[in-house]
Amino acid sequence: xxxxxxxxxxxxxxxxxxxxxxxxxxxxxxxxxxxxxxxxxxxxxxxxxxxxxxxxxxxxxxxxxxxxxxxxxxxxxxxxxxxxxxxxxxxxxxxxxxxxxxxxxxxxxxxxxxxxxxxxxxxxxxxxxxxxxxxxxxxxxxxxxxxxxxxxxxxxxxxxxxxxxxxxxxxxxxxxxxxxxxxxxxxxxxxxxxxxxxxxxxxxxxxxxxxxxxxxxxxxxxxxxxxxxxxxxxxxxxxxxxxxxxxxxxxxxxxxxxxxxxxxxxxxxxxxxxxxxxxxxxxxxxxxxxxxxxxxxxxxxxxxxxxxxxxxxxx
Amino acid sequence: xxxxxxxxxxxxxxxxxxxxxxxxxxxxxxxxxxxxxxxxxxxxxxxxxxxxxxxxxxxxxxxxxxxxxxxxxxxxxxxxxxxxxxxxxxxxxxxxxxxxxxxxxxxxxxxxxxxxxxxxxxxxxxxxxxxxxxxxxxxxxxxxxxxxxxxxxxxxxxxxxxxxxxxxxxxxxxxxxxxxxxxxxxxxxxxxxxxxxxxxxxxxxxxxxxxxxxxxxxxxxxxxxxxxxxxxxxxxxxxxxxxx
Numbered sequence: 001x002x003x004x005x006x007x008x009x010x011x012x013x014x015x016x017x018x019x020x021x022x023x024x025x026x027x028x029x030x031x032x033x034x035x036x037x038x039x040x041x042x043x044x045x046x047x048x049x050x051x052x053x054x055x056x057x058x059x060x061x062x063x064x065x066x067x068x069x070x071x072x073x074x075x076x077x078x079x080x081x082x083x084x085x086x087x088x089x090x091x092x093x094x095x096x097x098x099x100x101x102x103x104x105x106x107x108x109x110x111x112x113x114x115x116x117x118x119x120x121x122x123x124x125x126x127x128x129x130x131x132x133x134x135x136x137x138x139x140x141x142x143x144x145x146x147x148x149x150x151x152x153x154x155x156x157x158x159x160x161x162x163x164x165x166x167x168x169x170x171x172x173x174x175x176x177x178x179x180x181x182x183x184x185x186x187x188x189x190x191x192x193x194x195x196x197x198x199x200x201x202x203x204x205x206x207x208x209x210x211x212x213x214x215x216x217x218x219x220x221x222x223x224x225x226x227x228x229x230x231x232x233x234x235x236x237x238x239x240x241x242x243x244x245x246x247x248x249x250x251x252x253x254x255x256x257x258x259x260x261x262x263x264x265x266x267x268x269x270x271x272x273x274x275x276x277x278x279x280x281x282x283x284x285x286x287x288x289x290x291x292x293x294x295x296x297x298x299x300x301x302x303x304x305x306x307x308x309x310x311x312x313x314x315x
Numbered sequence: 316x317x318x319x320x321x322x323x324x325x326x327x328x329x330x331x332x333x334x335x336x337x338x339x340x341x342x343x344x345x346x347x348x349x350x351x352x353x354x355x356x357x358x359x360x361x362x363x364x365x366x367x368x369x370x371x372x373x374x375x376x377x378x379x380x381x382x383x384x385x386x387x388x389x390x391x392x393x394x395x396x397x398x399x400x401x402x403x404x405x406x407x408x409x410x411x412x413x414x415x416x417x418x419x420x421x422x423x424x425x426x427x428x429x430x431x432x433x434x435x436x437x438x439x440x441x442x443x444x445x446x447x448x449x450x451x452x453x454x455x456x457x458x459x460x461x462x463x464x465x466x467x468x469x470x471x472x473x474x475x476x477x478x479x480x481x482x483x484x485x486x487x488x489x490x491x492x493x494x495x496x497x498x499x500x501x502x503x504x505x506x507x508x509x510x511x512x513x514x515x516x517x518x519x520x521x522x523x524x525x526x527x528x529x530x531x532x533x534x535x536x537x538x539x540x541x542x543x544x545x546x547x548x549x550x551x552x553x554x555x556x557x558x559x
Contacts, residue, residue, distance in 0.1 A: 002463075027404075031329070032402050032429070034400065034429070034431065051470060051471030051473075102372055127375070131369070136465060136473050138473035141429060144429075192473065201367065202370060204368070257362050258358065260476070265429075276462070276475075279479075285459075
């Protein structure tokens, strides 16, 4: 089974994804948005969140959910440091001595860590072993119809230090100003989850784990998504720049084989998704479709999708 | 007669394709090479048959599972509406190396297909019916797989397939044609604007590109006129030029 979710969320005064620190100025991540003006192309930079940032948050939730029901999570992933068995030093924590057979390396990693099972890994040694992530996340970009209203504005802050005259040395300042660029936009992003990939070898195509554990891992993968979206716990600087807003719309599809919702950055994404899904009937494929809008909260839509997957025996 | 599939794709704004070979400062490809298009359709196609294999090993060599479906296609090409723009934020990486804190600056550029105009990618897959008849896939499987393409390239390059049309075409030889689709830039004369890009020759296989051959592809901006000893196929109202 394959789950695809399109999310639109409003975020006012957020600092969810920062790059390019220059001295005391921290810039928000941006991407160019091309506008045509008098026959010429003009670039407007709009705030954005990288898929990596969203993926990191999802894996944090996944680690927490997995541990809560006693599923294995390796030491690195428990600390939310997703090195993912990238070299011998990290792999040795899971299996020592390291086998030469790639199948055995993959098996050891998948058995030892839910995060690397669901989120993939790349062991970049000899032999190299890779496992593509079972979930995919797009960039979160301002929806196109409102992209020109998206802003990234620097906010001035000051840090104060208490210094008395006798302890003042050199040019230590009692005040240090710094700027944080905050973004405001209606964002859209896509999240996909291939449930059939969980607990299954990317080399032999056979199951690595018992059926019960595969189902338990699928369930935590879904719970982690629910938790991430429901709690808005993704992105950086949440302690002081928690975005004002929340999910405004959400569309979910569940299909037997891969299928991706039309990106929510486009205005007609719900209708387009529904029309495209109808084509799958011609292939004799069942599907599930739901939308969270004014009449349904995102949590209800997500629960419907999870219930459908339970009915279908995914977990 | 040869079957073809015309697949219209909507990007989610970002297409991240890494150019090879890599140095410390990564570079990105602006346009989509044939190997990426095959990889994109391979994943849902293998999924249909319950295959989760992505790498297969032969002693010390390893290849991508996409090679299992590579021969199903005589040629794949792409047309892009809207010129992608290469962009990458500067990233500061702080590391501790031998006990000393170090700071480095890098960037992960990608092609941005995001703007007021609607960017769209149209891929055409020419199907090798002889290979298809050997099994295990049917034309219907390939059509369903086309609807199931989830990514073009790496990481955040999520896409959605908006339309899949199938048809039949004849491969003809001619001296001149007009096309909007990418073609191999070899022994041809081109009239019109476009970009030349070196890409991995899909015939070298998919997966390990360390010793792969490269070919030069021409990616037109709009429609260009091409002259030379051309092998072409008419796919609906449009023409594609096959690689030599």
